[in-house]
Amino acid sequence: MGPASGSVTARYLVYFQYLGTDFNGVAAVRGSQRAVGVLNYLEVSSACPPPAVERERPGAGTCGSPRALGLRPSPQGALYPQEAAKRLNSVVPVRFTISSRTDAGVHALSNAAHLDVQRRSGQPPFSPEVLAEALNAHVRHPAIRVLQAFRVPSDFHARHAATSRTYLYRLVTGCHRPDQLSVFERNRCWPLRADCLDVDAMQEAAQHLLGTHDFRAFQSAGSPTTSSVRTLRRASVSPDPGSPFVLAQEKRLHFWNLEFESRSFLYRQVGSALSHLDGGGSGGALRAGPNGSLGLGLQVRRMTAVLVAVGLGALRPAQVKVILESRDPLGRHQARVAPAHGLFLKSVLYENLGGNPACVQQESQGPGGRETPD
Structure with missing residues (x-):
């Protein structure tokens, strides 16, 4: 009209x-x-x-x-x-x-x-x-x-x-039971029972994801995306200063931020690869359906899950490169994805339009x- x-x-x-x-x-x-x-x-x-x-x-x-x-x-x-x-x-x-x-x-x-x-x-x-x-x-x-x-x-x-999109994924370690997490943080982060993460190993693994690659291994099978080649500009793991909602007696809880920046992410690409973890260490990761029906954002959630698997010792950093280069959307690493509730779209930027x-x-x-x- x-x-x-x-x-x-x-x-x-x-x-x-x-x-x-x-x-x-x-x-x-x-x-x-x-x-x-x-x-x-x-x-x-x-x-x-x-x-x-x-x-x-x-x-x-x-x-x-x-x-x-x-x-x-x-x-x-x-x-x-x-x-x-x-x-x-x-x-x-x-x-x-x-x-x-x-x-x-x-x-x-x-x-x-x-x-x-x-x-x-x-x-x-x-x-x-x-x-x-x-x-x-x-x-x-x-x-x-x-x-x-x-x-x-x-x-x-x-x-x-849009010239840049940044996703933030929030983790918390040391949460042995769901009721140990503040009600104000529930559905805002992924609680892990592990008391610590090997952050150095996670950073090493993240380096394999940087640059221009075919990210088909982190994409759901049957995705309508015509090209799975993307350029990941930044992938970082850093400690969060701490949640203001955590009480003094809950200082065993430690928060972590994972950030990913790219111009665009694959349809169903942002979180995966926790099939290498046993049920006790995954903190309740969601299993993808047979048709990858968990929807958009799975690239980041699959990449998050891969890095968490490295941080928990279930994967070696070099295995992340193997997964990436496999270009296999049906690989074993696809079996689990990081939960949706820990993921935030942090920013969308435009050239000549400043920040957000x-x-x-x-x-x-x-x-x-x-x-x-x-």
């Missing part, structure tokens, strides 16, 4: 974050399924009836201002986020095109998406601040937050334009210190 005569269409880049525990991934779930994706809350569904909202009218406020959007709490509370976007009264339904898909249970410190808002004739585009405020004001789910919004060119694409709100202090005027002209 083309722009209506005289209407104004503006494209925005929106950064948002979420705790993935309650969601079936970030993608919207269509149909009558009970599972819900993050975009079900952020996106407008053409089948969704319009919410009862106060329409813009002369005198209701400056055009493009929060009051002009009717951003007043209703007695019933905030709207569902997918309906919140409808509150923008766009001429055409608002669709979010996401930068990076995440699986069920995976979190995002900062994901990104672009969307178009087409205003009626004579109405100027919303300011990015008003757009972000409008979405946040009506997102009912407390686990979703819009961080910032910026104007971008009309041909900008959130997925194709999850990891870079920014002013509100836009990426890179200025608003990108339309």
Whole structure:
């Protein structure tokens, strides 16, 4: 559908974050399924009836201002986020095109998406601040937050334009029983019963993954990805300074961060290879289904699992190179993947658009210190 005569269409880049525990991934779930994706809350569904909202009218406020959007709490509370976007009264339904898909249970410190808002004739585009405020004001789910919004060119694409994606995986050692982990850390990290990890060996193993390789061995069999060649720019293992939620008597718990940076990751590539571990050492790693149905992000979760296996002594660092060079998506290393709940999409970066709100202090005027002209 083309722009209506005289209407104004503006494209925005929106950064948002979420705790993935309650969601079936970030993608919207269509149909009558009970599972819900993050975009079900952020996106407008053409089948969704319009919410009862106060329409813009002369005198209701400056055009493009929060009051002009009717951003007043209703007695019933905030709207569902997918309906919140409808509150923008766009001429055409608002669709979010996401930068990076995440699986069920995976979190995002900062994901990104672009969307178009087409205003009626004579109405100027919303300011990015008003757009972000409008979405946040009506997102009912407390686990979703819009961080910032910026104007971008009309041909900008959130997925194709991304130049860097960084994933963070959180581990905790010394957790002999699930109830030993703080309730505030549950579903935020992977608890391991082992008291320590051989971090030097993990770092050595990670070096084999750096650079440009065919990562087919970390990809699910039957993946539709046309090429499994990717360039891994960074893979690191480092101690976490410690969780503020750990009590003094729980100092035996030690937290660790694994980070992976690449321009893109394989469909079903981010976590694997714990088949070498016995059930007692894996800390409850999830088994992949016969069709690799655990979804996106498995590359990082498979790489994480390989490095954890090295850290626990179940694999030697040199074996990681053997696994990588096998290019075998049906190998024994595919049998287990690191749990989804320890994985966070940390950042998505764009050339000439500066950093992202999850990891870079920014002013509100836009990426890179200025608003990108339309």
